Amino acid sequence: MKVVIVGTNHAGIHAANTILDNTDDEVVMIDRNSNLSYLGCGTALWVGRQIDGYEGLFYTKREDFEAKGARILMETAVDSIDFDKKIVHAVTKDGQAIEESYDKLVLATGSKPIAPNLPGKDLEGIHFLKLFQEGQAVDQDMAREEVKTVAVLGAGYIGVEIAEAAARRGKKVILLDAMDTSLSNYYDPEFATLMDENLRAHGIQTQFGEMAQGYEGEGRVEALVTDKGRYEVDMVINAIGFGPNNDLGKDHLELFTNGAYLVNRRQQTSDPDVYAVGDCATVYSNALQDTAYIALASNAVRSGLVAGFNLAGQDVEHVGVQGSNGISIFEQKLVSTGYSVKSAARFGLDVDYVDFEDKQKYPFMPEDENAPVKIRIVFEKGSRRIVGAQLASTYDMSATIHMFSLAIQQKVTIDTLKLTDFFFLPHFNQAHNYITMAALQAK
Numbered sequence: 514m515k516v517v518i519v520g521t522n523h524a525g526i527h528a529a530n531t532i533l534d535n536t537d538d539e540v541v542m543i544d545r546n547s548n549l550s551y552l553g554c555g556t557a558l559w560v561g562r563q564i565d566g567y568e569g570l571f572y573t574k575r576e577d578f579e580a581k582g583a584r585i586l587m588e589t590a591v592d593s594i595d596f597d598k599k600i601v602h603a604v605t606k607d608g609q610a611i612e613e614s615y616d617k618l619v620l621a622t623g624s625k626p627i628a629p630n631l632p633g634k635d636l637e638g639i640h641f642l643k644l645f646q647e648g649q650a651v652d653q654d655m656a657r658e659e660v661k662t663v664a665v666l667g668a669g670y671i672g673v674e675i676a677e678a679a680a681r682r683g684k685k686v687i688l689l690d691a692m693d694t695s696l697s698n699y700y701d702p703e704f705a706t707l708m709d710e711n712l713r714a715h716g717i718q719t720q721f722g723e724m725a726q727g728y729e730g731e732g733r734v735e736a737l738v739t740d741k742g743r744y745e746v747d748m749v750i751n752a753i754g755f756g757p758n759n760d761l762g763k764d765h766l767e768l769f770t771n772g773a774y775l776v777n778r779r780q781q782t783s784d785p786d787v788y789a790v791g792d793c794a795t796v797y798s799n800a801l802q803d804t805a806y807i808a809l810a811s812n813a814v815r816s817g818l819v820a821g822f823n824l825a826g827q828d829v830e831h832v833g834v835q836g837s838n839g840i841s842i843f844e845q846k847l848v849s850t851g852y853s854v855k856s857a858a859r860f861g862l863d864v865d866y867v868d869f870e871d872k873q874k875y876p877f878m879p880e881d882e883n884a885p886v887k888i889r890i891v892f893e894k895g896s897r898r899i900v901g902a903q904l905a906s907t908y909d910m911s912a913t914i915h916m917f918s919l920a921i922q923q924k925v926t927i928d929t930l931k932l933t934d935f936f937f938l939p940h941f942n943q944a945h946n947y948i949t950m951a952a953l954q955a956k
């Protein structure tokens with residue numbers, strides 16, 4: 514069998530490795546970029562000089578796939594697919610048109626940053642932050658002496674992380690968002706405002722509840738204008754979310770409401786010979802118990818594995834996802850899974866919640882290794898199954914969210930959690946720990 518994979522980043526890589534490790538199939542991988550496996554999560558760490566450089570942000574290379582027998586065509590853009598004849602049409606970097614036939618096709622074309630369609634959008638100094646090359650452009654622009662003020666449009670994950678990086682580079686940073694807090698897609702205001710206070714405590718100016726209306730400048734951006742003000746800036750980074758890159762299949766495949774390729778639990782699209790994985794495809798949300806779109810590398814990796822196993826002849830169903838995520842900015846850490854109270858309402862879930870706050874360890878433990886942890890557990894009224902959790906602390910409590918992720922996947926109720934066995938050792942936690950104490954509040 515011949516499998517063609519379009520897109521060789523996280524999702525495509527994991528599909529390819531799974532097929533190559535489990536079959537003798539012919540695998541052809543095609544990508545328009547010159548690099549593969551770039552961990553975008555490291556861009557802010559590198560731009561903010563928290564790590565030495567970008568070299569470690571690539572975890573595999575084309576030679577690794579060639580060694581396993583794959584053919585890999587980089588800097589080759591697929592421009593169309595004949596789904597009836599099962600032929601992929603592409604153009605190499607030298608402009609040569611090529612064709613690849615397939616028995617099975619994997620679309621792993623990822624996502625595109627949403628581009629604000631505002632006056633002045635083509636001025637110099639306005640950036641996006643998805644590709645490695647875009648990270649390099651941001652890094653180089655920030656190195657310029659004249660760039661003193663950086664505006665970041667969108668206070669989601671990318672925006673907050675790059676705002677921290679710019680502040681660490683000594684820039685004055687203005688972080689703007691249409692919503693009233695940062696990270697509003699992931700956290701309720703009681704948690705998001707902890708991040709907002711943390712950002713402000715580190716000198717970042719937050720302008721929330723403002724809609725950008727245009728960029729101004731002569732050749733290069735000089736100001737960002739919103740419905741509430743005009744901000745003089747030397748550089749702008751746009752980070753208002755991702756949308757699925759469905760260019761190749763949108764006229765042939767069934768799509769989700771946002772344009773993502775609709776896939777079943779085996780990553781198969783409406784065309785049984787075409788699989789879609791990663792940010793270009795839908796996921797099954799266990800919190801929602803329905804199809805959803807959640808662009809995360811963690812989802813891309815797992816969906817690639819599921820498609821790979823199925824193409825390798827193993828019948829594997831995706832268990833679904835919770836959209837578990839985390840962020841660590843200066844000292845503040847936030848992790849969440851499933852839905853917040855706010856996002857549950859947006860998705861039509863009728864929920865209740867419990868809150869608790871306590872120190873991670875007993876107060877007799879050294880102060881510098883201890884800190885308060887705030888937790889919220891969200892559960893569905895009626896079924897009482899857990900559908901979300903959020904934690905905030907300066908202490909690294911991040912691993913706790915894995916348990917909540919599994920709880921949502923397995924439909925654990927808030928009542929089960931009340932008496933669930935959690936180990937206790939003073940070095941780590943308290944006997945009446947904040948998970949138990951929060952769950953016990955549920956009426």
Ligand SMILES: Cc1cc2nc3c(=O)[nH]c(=O)nc-3n(C[C@H](O)[C@H](O)[C@H](O)COP(=O)(O)OP(=O)(O)OC[C@H]3O[C@@H](n4cnc5c(N)ncnc54)[C@H](O)[C@@H]3O)c2cc1C
Binds near residue numbers: 520523623643792810
């Ligand atoms: C700055 C940043 C930080 C992030 N941090 C995190 C994080 O901490 N945790 C997390 O889980 N997620 C994070 N993400 C999200 C994560 O990077 C994405 O969810 C992930 O990259 C999706 O992987 P993918 O393989 O589906 O798609 P992509 O990474 O978008 O890759 C798609 C590939 O397809 C190729 N392609 C597209 N069209 C064509 C075509 N026509 N022909 C040939 N090739 C094509 C592209 O060149 C690309 O290589 C972050 C993203 C960014 C930008």
Ligand SMILES: NC(=O)c1ccc[n+]([C@@H]2O[C@H](COP(=O)([O-])OP(=O)(O)OC[C@H]3O[C@@H](n4cnc5c(N)ncnc54)[C@H](O)[C@@H]3O)[C@@H](O)[C@H]2O)c1
Binds near residue numbers: 698752
């Ligand atoms: N730590 C992580 O897990 C991590 C890090 C980076 C990126 N990612 C993922 O990558 C994807 C893209 O990240 P992102 O930060 O671009 O998206 P996001 O959805 O996290 O945030 C987008 C933000 O832009 C705001 N916004 C939207 N339209 C706006 C407008 N017109 N004006 C002002 N603000 C506007 C939204 O309110 C939101 O806060 C997401 O799926 C994200 O989860 C994850």
